[in-house]
Amino acid sequence: MKDVAIAGIGTIGFGKSPDLSASAMANRAFKAALGDCGLAREDVDGLVCHIGSPRGLDYDEIAALLGLDLRYASQTWAHGRFCGTVLQTAAMAIANGLAETVACVGVFRNTAFSRPGTKGFPGFDENFREGGGPHAETPHTGMIAPIGGAAMSFQRYLYEHDKTAEGLAAVALSQRAHASLNPLAYKQDPLSEDDYAAAPYICEPLRRLDCSVPVDTGVVVLLTSLKRAEKLAQPPVRLSAFQGLSGGPNEFVFGRPGLGIHQRDRFAGTSLGADEPVFAKSNLGPGDIDTLHCYDGFAPQVIWTLERFGFAPVGQALDWIQGGRIGPGGELPVNTSGGHLSEGHSNGWGQTVEIVRQLRGTAGARQVPNCRNALWATTFGDAILYEN
């Protein structure tokens, strides 16, 4: 997929916007993205949106309220895991001639609703799916809210690899250090190890600082052909290799395959590493990646992503991340915007605009030197390799 690129990005930032409608947030981000690259509203003929109403907007609302004339539209299920899928869908639409320029829209009013896992949060009924809740929720047992599945997986991970949870602090501390360099991040105040140790447990073994921070946000990413992007105002950021979101009996969204949570089989964890399709398609390996960006609704997801994609050996990522390895100036800066843990829970869109900034060389104080290859990758298996 070497002929598709990100041409423009726009965001309203990450915080609390109780007085803004989702359409106003989308409109502001959309205008910012158009202004970023010099495209006009009428140039956009495709739309893929993420999550939808009531937390955000459905595709038909966006088209009507923002005055778009579309010949291709799509939308994903109301879960954060589909940021990569949205971008991949848009790229495939462009590559196959279904649209020339696609707006990828991530707009979320997360602070307008009660906490995920409570009965007032949109989508609560999903807890009663035939196959169980989307994060292993089983309400009558008290197994509820996304954190339950992540905590259950992490507890099993610690047991299988004879580790303790203390090492996980490095994820929150490293990402807060990145966020302190990001003026758009919701949480920028410094964190110490004592702060982490004092943070209360929410669902043991996970503490409050292992959890993402809910925010309101609007992000628009404009994709078009590389040929067209090269004629626009910003240097194009190419999407050079893809790997789709995985599913199956051994896959659980909040755990590395093989941990046996919410699954039927269990097996020893294996890392495909450089054999993962995203690397095989690009002739690159983990050692070629200048910065990694991953879905971090909960801190262990960073650990599992590092292991799944071969950055750290299976069972050793908690040790591997110590000593500033994933922080500013580290060997592999991870989630340099601060990620969901500190910039705010943007369902991957904050990381996406940060990848673009890094590859343009406009990330300011947190710029990764000579950044050429950036990887979006997740616990649940999807990945996009970006190149400048």
Place this chain on the structure above:
Amino acid sequence: MKTDPTAQTLSFVDFPGEFSSHTVAPYIAPDCEVHYEALKTGKLLFPNCAECHRTGPPNGGCCPWCGSEERSWQPAQTAPVIHSWVRYHRAYLPEFNDLVPYEVIAARFGDGPVLFGRWLADGVTPVIGTEIRPVVERWTDGFCGVAFAQKDAKS
């Protein structure tokens, strides 16, 4: 550990408080009702596939390994062990407000299904790999689910 299926009648506990299960009980498809109806009589039954003879989880209308919809409902053949566990320090549902902190167990039945259930051993930290005992947890309106107790506990 192999168990004698014919001897398996589970003990009952009542979910604390006076709560109806209607906002927390799972959707039960007609072809999966056997599991929940059996719990009301103290029996823990899982679907055993007539084609590949593997034992699956109680939800879902077909065998996840071979796709067959032909199955018989059989008592658990092995005692559950703790596969993982968590301790909630926050109640997300009002039914659990008075219970925090409370633990939830992921219990593995041999090579078969994993069930989640509340841990009933107050003050005892669960240990992964430990054999435990399933019990029936009964709600005020009669709905029955599974919870877990220490293997040798009396209730």
